[in-house]
Structures are given as structure tokens and as C-alpha cells.
Amino acid sequence: MPREDNYILDMQNITKIFPGVKANDNVNLSIKKGEIHALVGENGAGKTTLMNILYGLYEPDGGQVFYEGNKINLDGPQDAIELGIGMVHQHFMLVDPLTVTENIVLGNEPRSGLMLDQKTAKREVKEISDKYGLFVDPDAKIQDISVGMQQRVEIIKTLYRGAELLIFDEPTAVLTPQEIDELFEIFRSLKEQGKTIIFITHKLKEVKTISDRITVLRNGKSIDTVNTADVTKEDVAELMVGRQVLLEVEKTEAKPGAEIFSVDNLNVKDNRDIPAVKNISLSVRKGEILGIAGVEGNGQSELVEAITGLRNVESGKVNLRGKDISKYNARQIKREKVAHIPEDRQKRGLIMDFDLKENIILGYHDLEPFSKNGIMQYDNVAKYTQDLIDKYDVRGGGMEAQAKNLSGGNQQKLIVAREFSHDPEFLIASQPTRGVDVGSIEFIHKQIIDRRDNGAGVLLVSAELSEVLSLSDRIAVIFEGEIVDVLKASETDERELGKLMTGSKSEAGGESNE
Amino acid sequence: MNNYSDKIKSILTDLGLSLLSIVVALIVGTLFIFLTDKSPLDAYSALYIGAFGNFSAIANTLWRSTPLILTGLAVALPFRAGLFNIGAEGQLLMGGFTAGVVGFYFTSLPAFIHLPFAIIAGMFVGGLWGGLPGFLKAKMDVHEVIATIMLNHIAIALTINYGINIFRDTGRPATPRIMDSAAMFNFKNIMDHPFLSKLPFAELFAHPAIRLHINFFLALAAAVVLWYLLFKTTLGYEMRAVGFNPDGAEYGGINASKGIITAMFISGAVAGLAGVGEVLGTHFSFMQGMDAGYGFTGIAVALIGQTHPIGVILGGILFGALAQGGLEMQFSGIPSEIVMLIQALVIFFVAALQVFKVYLAKRKAKGGVE
Ligand SMILES: Nc1ncnc2c1ncn2[C@@H]1O[C@H](COP(=O)(O)OP(=O)(O)OP(=O)(O)O)[C@@H](O)[C@H]1O
Ligand SMILES: [Mg+2]
Numbered sequence: 001m002p003r004e005d006n007y008i009l010d011m012q013n014i015t016k017i018f019p020g021v022k023a024n025d026n027v028n029l030s031i032k033k034g035e036i037h038a039l040v041g042e043n044g045a046g047k048t049t050l051m052n053i054l055y056g057l058y059e060p061d062g063g064q065v066f067y068e069g070n071k072i073n074l075d076g077p078q079d080a081i082e083l084g085i086g087m088v089h090q091h092f093m094l095v096d097p098l099t100v101t102e103n104i105v106l107g108n109e110p111r112s113g114l115m116l117d118q119k120t121a122k123r124e125v126k127e128i129s130d131k132y133g134l135f136v137d138p139d140a141k142i143q144d145i146s147v148g149m150q151q152r153v154e155i156i157k158t159l160y161r162g163a164e165l166l167i168f169d170e171p172t173a174v175l176t177p178q179e180i181d182e183l184f185e186i187f188r189s190l191k192e193q194g195k196t197i198i199f200i201t202h203k204l205k206e207v208k209t210i211s212d213r214i215t216v217l218r219n220g221k222s223i224d225t226v227n228t229a230d231v232t233k234e235d236v237a238e239l240m241v242g243r244q245v246l247l248e249v250e251k252t253e254a255k256p257g258a259e260i261f262s263v264d265n266l267n268v269k270d271n272r273d274i275p276a277v278k279n280i281s282l283s284v285r286k287g288e289i290l291g292i293a294g295v296e297g298n299g300q301s302e303l304v305e306a307i308t309g310l311r312n313v314e315s316g317k318v319n320l321r322g323k324d325i326s327k328y329n330a331r332q333i334k335r336e337k338v339a340h341i342p343e344d345r346q347k348r349g350l351i352m353d354f355d356l357k358e359n360i361i362l363g364y365h366d367l368e369p370f371s372k373n374g375i376m377q378y379d380n381v382a383k384y385t386q387d388l389i390d391k392y393d394v395r396g397g398g399m400e401a402q403a404k405n406l407s408g409g410n411q412q413k414l415i416v417a418r419e420f421s422h423d424p425e426f427l428i429a430s431q432p433t434r435g436v437d438v439g440s441i442e443f444i445h446k447q448i449i450d451r452r453d454n455g456a457g458v459l460l461v462s463a464e465l466s467e468v469l470s471l472s473d474r475i476a477v478i479f480e481g482e483i484v485d486v487l488k489a490s491e492t493d494e495r496e497l498g499k500l501m502t503g504s505k506s507e508a509g510g511e512s513n514e
Numbered sequence: 515m516n517n518y519s520d521k522i523k524s525i526l527t528d529l530g531l532s533l534l535s536i537v538v539a540l541i542v543g544t545l546f547i548f549l550t551d552k553s554p555l556d557a558y559s560a561l562y563i564g565a566f567g568n569f570s571a572i573a574n575t576l577w578r579s580t581p582l583i584l585t586g587l588a589v590a591l592p593f594r595a596g597l598f599n600i601g602a603e604g605q606l607l608m609g610g611f612t613a614g615v616v617g618f619y620f621t622s623l624p625a626f627i628h629l630p631f632a633i634i635a636g637m638f639v640g641g642l643w644g645g646l647p648g649f650l651k652a653k654m655d656v657h658e659v660i661a662t663i664m665l666n667h668i669a670i671a672l673t674i675n676y677g678i679n680i681f682r683d684t685g686r687p688a689t690p691r692i693m694d695s696a697a698m699f700n701f702k703n704i705m706d707h708p709f710l711s712k713l714p715f716a717e718l719f720a721h722p723a724i725r726l727h728i729n730f731f732l733a734l735a736a737a738v739v740l741w742y743l744l745f746k747t748t749l750g751y752e753m754r755a756v757g758f759n760p761d762g763a764e765y766g767g768i769n770a771s772k773g774i775i776t777a778m779f780i781s782g783a784v785a786g787l788a789g790v791g792e793v794l795g796t797h798f799s800f801m802q803g804m805d806a807g808y809g810f811t812g813i814a815v816a817l818i819g820q821t822h823p824i825g826v827i828l829g830g831i832l833f834g835a836l837a838q839g840g841l842e843m844q845f846s847g848i849p850s851e852i853v854m855l856i857q858a859l860v861i862f863f864v865a866a867l868q869v870f871k872v873y874l875a876k877r878k879a880k881g882g883v884e
Contacts, residue, residue, distance in 0.1 A: 019523075308765075309767075310764060329769075330765060330766070331767025331768075331769070333767075334767050342765055347759075348761055348762055348765040349765065350762060351755050351758045351759045351762045351766075352758070352759065352762075353758040353759070354754075362755070362765075363765070363766040365766070371748040371751075374747055374748050374749060375747055376748055376750075376751055378746075
């Protein structure tokens with residue numbers, strides 16, 4: 001029996017076992033109708049697994065699920081959708097060349113004869129988007145709209161199918177701060193209309209801002225459910241990790257040395273052949289962290305790809321220790337003791353079908369002791385892998401597990417472990433803590449600062465303003481492919497950066513761009 | 515370790531799925547056998563006896579599986595590197611033709627030079643025929659499927675339509691018979707061999723119906739070499755990385771061109787060896803029709819073997835057994851069309867299985883990776 005009447009959902013003693021991992025271990029989760037419920041926990045704690053069970057993607061090995069007072073058994077997502085459970089996945093499942101409307105009605109199309117009834121479809125989509133304040137252009141193609149817009153399409157899609165309970169798996173990880181605010185507006189209006197929301201995030205600020213109650217998972221077990229109003233961020237962090245966590249970065253004043261890296265008048269084009277990086281000049285010194293702040297899509301990705309040998313440099317110079325490396329390929333640049341944490345871990349950073357030990361040597365696989373005379377030395381690789389997954393606490397399945405079976409945050413830790421382990425002298429970190437839990441953020445931040453204090457130069461790109469602000473020594477603001485200003489981190493704040501990032505010049509000077 | 519048993523489990527699941535598709539094919543096949551007046555039980559027992567019923571049958575099953583293992587490998591290796599090689603047919607023809615010409619053209623070479631020379635020449639030309647589309651893909655981004663299909667047509671024109679006519683000495687559409695010094699060892703002649711005849715049970719092979727020759731063992735060796743290349747060498751690591759995720763491989767500093775060209779050259783050489791064996795071991799001349807569609811059946815062999823070199827050996831033997839046992843089925847009165855139909859059903863269900871597996875993987879990925 002469900003435990004209380006006002007619960008729309010009651011998951012009791014849910015257990016799910018994957019080969020070698022107990023992903024859910026007697027988990028309890030009860031959700032009140034009309035609340036916004038945050039589900040938090042370390043990487044690999046079992047959040048996604050639990051939600052996948054609720055959505056009918058996995059069958060639990062034990063436990064019961066009650067929805068609106070009735071025990072349910074789901075055979076697949078179709079069953080969940082029929083009951084009114086909708087899920088917005090972190091990686092959207094939209095068809096790029098189709099329009100917004102077509103994507104929303106796909107699978108439940110209103111028809112006139114054999115054809116899609118465009119008029120009815122558009123009207124229905126408009127009704128939903130008006131009702132919840134979800135503005136979208138119904139005729140735009142998915143491939144032409146921003147990530148934030150695509151997410152709205154996903155939300156409308158679940159509502160179109162009649163969702164009452166909406167699950168969001170790390171919806172804010174891919175959004176800009178502006179878009180996050182807009183998403184929370186949408187959450188509020190969904191709540192007003194009586195919808196119930198379960199929402200996964202690693203950002204405790206968001207948990208405090210938007211949720212009514214919080215359930216914490218740790219190591220596959222449900223630790224506690226608390227009222228948001230009764231706890232501080234620090235309390236939640238401690239519940240998640242089981243110890244106190246430093247939410248603020250502790251770092252000493254930088255002692256910058258000689259310049260290690262610079263770009264001069266760099267120009268780079270994007271995939272559509274449109275200039276994305278325009279005449280950028282920057283320099284990074286040994287022992288300092290230069291942060292790049294900017295709304296995503298303003299040329300950061302192209303800049304990073306160009307300086308790591310993954311994209312052609314149209315014109316301009318890339319200098320490493322005074323040597324022009326603009327014509328180097330990715331391998332040559334790696335060999336110059338440059339490490340790179342790429343922004344997209346699934347596309348670039350990992351070979352998802354490779355196991356952990358094959359992934360942890362990617363890019364170094366042809367070097368001793370991993371390879372000798374063209375023959376892989378997997379015994380050495382195994383030892384090396386075991387050391388690193390212990391040191392970096394990469395959890396889930398061990399070194400023979402495929403990377404795709406790791407939780408998102410553990411995938412990120414695997415990349416960090418790999419890139420930090422070859423004594424980099426110049427480190428390029430793109431979104432280094434995206435999707436990573438608080439404990440691991442603390443760890444990764446410490447590692448980055450350690451590198452800096454050991455004399456490495458660091459270029460940090462992050463959509464997370466607070467991360468850029470707390471880690472960087474200097475901050476360059478990028479807007480539409482140009483650096484609009486370079487500021488001392490200690491002399492600026494989120495407000496000023498926010499303004500610069502959207503194109504308005506700062507009034508309060510700051511260090512100018514040399 | 516726990517994951518070790520997981521790995522074995524997943525291999526067993528794969529094997530089980532392959533077996534399942536064979537069983538389903540045979541069950542569907544019974545429907546067609548009912549169309550004749552024969553009983554499916556008799557038909558299938560004929561199939562089994564024909565393929566495995568006695569020593570000669572087994573040996574000839576292996577003989578028939580030889581070119582299939584090789585073309586299967588020629589499809590499997592590039593598959594792992596993300597390439598679809600439809601050109602095994604053309605590579606086989608080029609390799610076989612070259613070996614045939616070398617085999618009859620040089621009349622006074624000792625066997626220990628002539629045979630290896632013919633084999634290597636055939637493999638090399640096959641390798642070029644595979645390497646060329648690899649090169650086009652790597653350097654000019656020409657799709658390998660298109661390039662290999664076109665090269666298949668060119669190979670047919672060069673060898674069968676044109677090549678044979680240059681050299682043929684009789685009315686038969688074939689090149690002249692190769693010298694004995696270029697012929698591969700046939701096991702039925704085992705009692706004439708100074709060492710092999712001393713082996714225990716050697717006399718079992720000395721049966722005039724046995725056509726097994728040494729190329730079967732070269733095929734096994736090729737499978738082991740390819741397995742080693744893929745899973746133990748640095749180049750193999752790079753090929754698999756490119757095959758799974760070209761963007762990730764690029765990030766890892768892997769030069770995809772090298773892997774693509776090497777994989778295609780090696781696979782061309784292996785397909786070439788299939789042709790070489792047919793010419794130097796089975797027919798003793800390059801003749802029209804000797805390719806028998808092996809290049810295309812190789813695609814099915816590769817898929818049923820899960821594109822794993824050792825799996826390909828099993829897949830090749832399965833198709834060899836179907837061919838060998840199919841003959842016995844015909845003798846037992848099942849029309850040859852039905853026999854071919856059953857073979858086609860197996861290929862069909864293996865392909866269907868592949869689609870099913872992709873579906874399963876997608877479903878899993880949906881849930882497994884957030
Ligand atoms: N399909 C799978 N096969 C094997 N193991 C899996 C699979 N999916 C998840 N796991 C394992 O189950 C555990 C829980 O994973 P899950 O994805 O639920 O974590 P999570 O809480 O969502 O973490 P994150 O915050 O990093 O996304 C992890 O150890 C993970 O490696
Ligand atoms: Mg997750």
C-alpha cells in the first residue's frame with residue numbers, strides 16, 4: 001500500500017543490480033502531488049537508474065511502485081506515458097530536420113486522412129505553450145534552435161502526451177544561466193497548473209531556489225528526504241557525500257611566471273564556415289588560470305578546438321613556449337605536454353564502447369609503458385588504470401567496464417584522471433565539472449589549482465559563472481567571437497561579467513586586453 | 515574478477531543469438547520442405563550427415579569453409595574500423611587471377627619459391643584492390659561502399675572478361691593449368707608426403723573424395739593474425755577507436771587515415787588469399803565462376819561471427835557445412851532451389867538478428883547513458 005494519500009508516487013524498496021554494481025539498494029522515494037522534488041546524490045548514486053525504472057526503461061530487481069494509489073508494473077516507456085509520467089532526458093531525443101510542431105506530435109499526430117493535420121497540430125501546440133509560458137516557434141527546425149529551446153520542445157512533448165508527473169534528468173547542465181532562470185519560471189507555472197516535478201541536479205543553489213523537498217541518494221541507498229526550507233546547502237552536501245564539503249574554492253594568490261601560451265589575432269570558422277573566432281589575442285602565464293567567460297555558442301568551442309589541433313586555424317598564431325603550433329595536429333600538441341578536458345565527453349573525450357582501461361590511455365596509447373614496438377602492454381595498462389581509478393575514485397564496474405555504463409559524473413572523472421596524469425604544463429579545461437557532484441567538483445577544482453601552483457598555465461572555459469569566478473586569476477569575456485574585456489577575477493563579479501557576456505561594454509574599466 | 519565473467523557471459527549471449535537465428539532459419543525452412551514430398555527430418559538429417567557424417571564429409575566442410583572464412587575476415591576487419599567492405603569479391607578475383615598467372619607463367623621455379631611467390635603476389639594484388647578504396651576514403655572521403663562496388667565490376671571485367679581470354683589455351687573459360695610447383699598441398703595426397711604421411715591417422719585423409727587443402731590452415735592463421743592485430747597491437751587499438759568513435763579518436767591524436775588504409779589493404783590481401791587458395795588448391799587454374807559469390811557470402815559470415823576473427827571461423831564453417839550438407843540434401847531428393855533457399859534463410863535471419871541487436875543496444879543506451 002502507498003504510505004500516504006497525498007502521494008502521487010511512492011517507490012518502495014527499489015533494488016536494481018547491474019553486473020558488478022548495486023545501482024539501487026532498497027531505495028524509497030515518495031512524491032507529493034504538485035511539488036517540485038529534487039533528487040540529489042553523488043555521481044553513480046543511482047539517480048538516473050531510479051528514474052529510468054520509473055519511466056519503464058529498466059525493470060527493477062526488487063521493490064514496488066505505486067502511482068496515484070495503484071501498484072504499477074511498467075513494460076516500457078509507453079506504459080509510463082499512458083499513466084501520465086513524462087521524462088525529459090539529458091540528451092534530447094528529437095529529430096533534427098523536422099519542425100518543432102512535427103517533433104511534438106510525432107507518434108500521436110492528429111491526422112486528416114493520411115496526412116498530418118498541420119493546423120490542428122499547430123493549434124494544440126500553441127495551446128500548451130501559452131498555458132505554461134513555454135514560448136517556441138512552431139515552424140522552426142530543431143537543428144536551427146538553441147539547446148534551451150530544444151529542451152522546451154521536449155517539455156511540450158511530454159505535456160502533449162498528457163504528463164502529470166515530469167522527470168528532468170540534469171536539465172540545467174546544458175543551459176546558460178539565463179536559460180536556467182527561464183526553465184525555473186516554467187517549473188513554477190507547471191506547478192501552478194498542478195503538475196508534479198522530479199528534478200535531478202548537482203547544483204545545490206538550484207535545489208535551494210526551486211525545490212520543495214529533497215531526497216538524497218548515496219551509494220544506491222536513499223539516505224533522507226527533507227524539506228528544502230529546513231536545510232542549508234552545506235547540510236545537503238554533507239548528506240550527499242557523508243562528510244563536510246568545501247563549497248568555496250580555497251586558493252592562494254597566483255604567482256604567475258613567464259608566458260607559456262598565447263594566441264595572436266586568431267581567426268577560426270565554425271562548421272557552417274562562418275567566422276566563429278574573430279581576431280582573438282590572449283596570453284596565459286605559467287602558474288595562472290585564465291578563465292573564459294561567455295554565453296555558450298560565442299566561439300569558445302571553436303577557440304578550444306583550434307588550439308588543440310581539432311579545427312583548422314584560418315589565420316593568426318598559436319604560440320606555446322614561443323613556438324607556433326597553429327599547424328600542429330592533436331597528437332603533436334599532446335606531446336608538448338598540453339592536456340585537454342573536452343567540453344563534450346561523449347563525443348570527444350571518451351570512446352564509449354571502450355572499457356575504462358582502454359579509455360584511460362586514449363591519446364597516450366602509443367607511448368611506453370602502454371605500448372612497446374607497436375604491441376599494447378595491457379598488463380601495464382591494467383596496473384596504471386587501477387591506480388588512477390583508485391586515486392580519482394572512478395566508481396562503477398571497474399576497469400573492464402565499458403565507459404558507456406558509467407554514470408555521467410564518473411565519465412568526467414575518468415577524463416580528468418587521464419588528462420592530469422601526464423604532468424601537463426598547459427591545461428585546457430572546457431566545462432571540467434559539468435554533471436559532476438559537489439564532492440568531485442571540490443576534488444577537480446583542487447586538482448586544477450594544484451596544477452597551477454606547480455607552475456602549469458591553465459585555460460578554463462566554463463558556462464558556470466561561479467566556477468570561472470572562483471577558479472580564475474584573470475577572466476577574458478568572449479562575445480560573438482571577440483574578447484570584449486580581460487579582467488582581474490578579484491576585481492569583478494557575476495553582475496559585471498553577465499553584462500559583458502551579453503555585449504554591453506563595462507563602465508568600470510578593469511585590466512585591458514593587451 | 516567479476517567483469518571477466520561478464521565478458522564471457524556477453525560472448526555466450528552473442529553466440530546464443532547467432533545459434534538462435536540459425537535454428538529459426540531451419541524451422542522456417544521446414545515450411546518449404548513441406549512443399550516437396552520429403553520430410554523435413556529426413557532433409558535435415560541429410561544436411562547433417564552430408565556435412566559432418568564421416569571424416570571425408572567433415573574435411574570437405576572445412577574445404578568449403580576456407581574461402582568463406584577468408585572473405586568473412588576481409589569484411590570483419592574493416593567493419594571494426596568503421597568501414598563496410600563490399601569489395602571482397604573483386605579482391606578475391608584479382609588475387610586469384612594473379613596467383614593463376616604466376617602459377618602457370620613461370621615454368622622452371624622450384625616449389626619452395628614458386629608457391630610462396632604465387633601466394634604473396636596474389637595477396638599483394640588483392641591488397642592493392644582493397645587498399646585503393648581505403649586510400650580514396652582516407653584522402654578524398656570517397657565512400658568505401660561505392661568505391662568497392664565499382665572495383666568489383668572492374669575486377670570482373672579485368673579478370674573474367676578480359677584476362678582469361680588473353681591467356682586461355684583451350685575452349686574452357688580458364689587460364690592455363692598452373693605448374694605443379696605452384697600447387698597447394700592437397701590432403702588426399704598425404705601418403706606421398708615425406709613427413710605428413712608419418713603422422714598418426716594420416717591415412718584417414720588419403721581418400722580420393724577429400725578436397726581439403728592447406729589453405730584452410732592459412733585461413734586459420736589469418737584469423738589469429740587479425741585477432742592479434744585488432745586486440746593486441748597499437749594499430750588495432752587505433753582502428754577500433756576510429757571504428758567506434760571517429761571524433762573521439764581524432765581527439766586522442768589518432769590518424770584515422772593510417773588505420774583506414776591499413777585495414778583495407780590487409781582485408782584486400784586476405785580476400786585475395788581466398789582467391790589464391792581456390793586457384794592454387796582447388797581448381798589449379800583461374801576459371802570463370804570460381805568466385806561463387808564468396809565475397810558477398812563473406813558479409814553474412816562476418817556478421818554471424820560478430821565480426822570477431824574467431825567468430826568468423828565458426829561462421830565460415832557453418833556456411834561451409836550448409837554448402838557441403840546441401841549437396842547431400844539434393845541427393846536425398848530435395849530440389850536444389852530449396853537447398854539454396856534454406857541457405858538464404860540463414861543469411862536473412864542473421865541479418866535480422868543484427869538489426870535486432872542494434873535495437874537492443876539503442877534501448878540499453880537510452881536507459882544506460884544519461
Ligand atoms: N546500463 C548499465 N550497465 C551497467 N552499470 C550501470 C548501467 N547504468 C548504470 N550503471 C551503474 O549504476 C550506478 C548508478 O548509475 P546512475 O547512472 O544511476 O548514477 P547517477 O546517480 O545518475 O550518477 P550521475 O550523477 O553521475 O549521473 C553506477 O555505478 C553506474 O556505473
Ligand atoms: Mg545520472
